[in-house]
Amino acid sequence: MTPDGTTTQSTDQRSALVVGASGITGSALVERLTRDGWEVSALSRRAGTRDGVRGIAADLRDPEGLRSALADERPTHVFFTAWQRQATEAENIAVNSAMVRDLLAALDHAPLAHVALVTGLKHYLGPFEAYAAGEMPDTPFHEEEPRLDTPNFYYAQEDELFAAAERQGFTWSVHRSHTVIGHAVGNAMNMGLTLAVQATLAKELDLDFVFPGSEAQWNGLTDMTDAGLLAEHMVWAATSPEGADEPFNIVNGDVFRWRWMWPRLAAHLGVDPARVVGFSGEARPLEQQMAPHEAAWAGIAERHGLIESDITRVASWWHTDADLGRAMEVVTDMGKSRDAGFTGYRRTEQAFADLFARYRADRLIP
Missing domain, CATH: 3.40.50.720 (NAD(P)-binding Rossmann-like Domain)
Known part of the structure; x- marks a missing residue:
């Protein structure tokens, strides 16, 4: 090789x-x-x-x-x-x-x-x-x-x-x-694009960027x-x-804790540090967090000239909830x-950063 x-x-x-x-x-x-x-x-x-x-x-x-x-x-x-x-x-x-x-x-x-x-x-x-x-x-x-x-x-x-x-x-x-x-659109298990969509909704609608998962995932090691x-x-x-x-x-090949990664992903996605919220006593699944805000995506897509106005094609809340909601270190x-x-x-933070840059270039997120 x-x-x-x-x-x-x-x-x-x-x-x-x-x-x-x-x-x-x-x-x-x-x-x-x-x-x-x-x-x-x-x-x-x-x-x-x-x-x-x-x-x-x-x-x-x-x-x-x-x-x-x-x-x-x-x-x-x-x-x-x-x-x-x-x-x-x-x-x-x-x-x-x-x-x-x-x-x-x-x-x-x-x-x-x-x-x-x-x-x-x-x-x-x-x-x-x-x-x-x-x-x-x-x-x-x-x-x-x-x-x-x-x-x-x-x-x-x-x-x-x-x-x-x-x-x-x-x-x-x-x-x-x-x-x-x-990089894919319409995939049933796409954490990278899902988190990018969550961050976009947070910025556009003046919401907190809330970690959705469990205490075990927030504090434990993962890859x-x-x-x-x-x-x-x-x-x-x-x-x-x-x-x-x-x-x-x-x-x-690297390991990290979400309590370390979450604010870094927020920074790569342009989220105000004051709106970044970690684990705070209980899981807050994205399916519940985002349900009241999904209808706003079509307008955001139109305003920013994004190529996909159907939020179900770019966000898989259920899968990210399952991965980040596990009650054990993985x-x-x-x-x-x-x-x-x-x-x-691959360094995971850099993999996320490169992916977010590609999403922007392809007009999947602003």
Whole structure:
């Protein structure tokens, strides 16, 4: 790997299919792979347009449509980043495991060498219905921890990946990220843009910028995952012998406390320090804080010439509330990746700052 993190191996005859290419991680992967000289196909429900990338429109919940859309595709590497949230974990398992199974079955004609799957720390924390509840492994989380005795769609996705690898003869990797921050619109789990929208509403409506989470999150150590680093990690595992047939945690490599980070993010977002409020006795979820103010977003967008006037496309209150509302410290061990040769790192505050600057440049926030 070169100093800038690009792969040193030849990309001759290497082609990538990025599944979920319009999401936070998928977008970062498309950028990474094209920069590294790969032939890239990008699959999403609506085919995107990007120089040097072949867009494929397909519904992952339509097996016949998938097979038709992928009939002429012959990727050597698949990067699977998609998921669809359902009302119950049983439905999450049924839908999301089927998407992995059907996608890989539709590529049974392709010369697949490696498939990389993104999951996350719910592998250790449990699914939404039992999130951070019951008995869990101690932190920092390590990859060798056994699965929880709770149904979890991440486990079901892994099992479909393992079964397809055995049938089709490719190697695999699983990438367990913490909260991912990166550039995307309309994503169901986007803390970076959500906090930027919260700060914009606070400034425009003369509100306090209130930390929404728990005392444990305010005072405890935590970490995060930059989407660009996650993409770098996935490409490393997909092209390195040390990455084959292994699960890996992937976080930025630094740790912080929200009581330290919150005022710094406020400064990057231009919030008056006098209006920055930390944890003060109880959690104040964004879904409740922001509900009376959501209607103002359309006017703010029009006034500042922003490209997205639908607040539901730029803010995912529920997901940020879930992450910042956990009643336990959450940190992640990166030793396995380091031992295997991955040395990528991001400073989380700088990752946020760079992301906010990009949002401004793209007219997502003022």
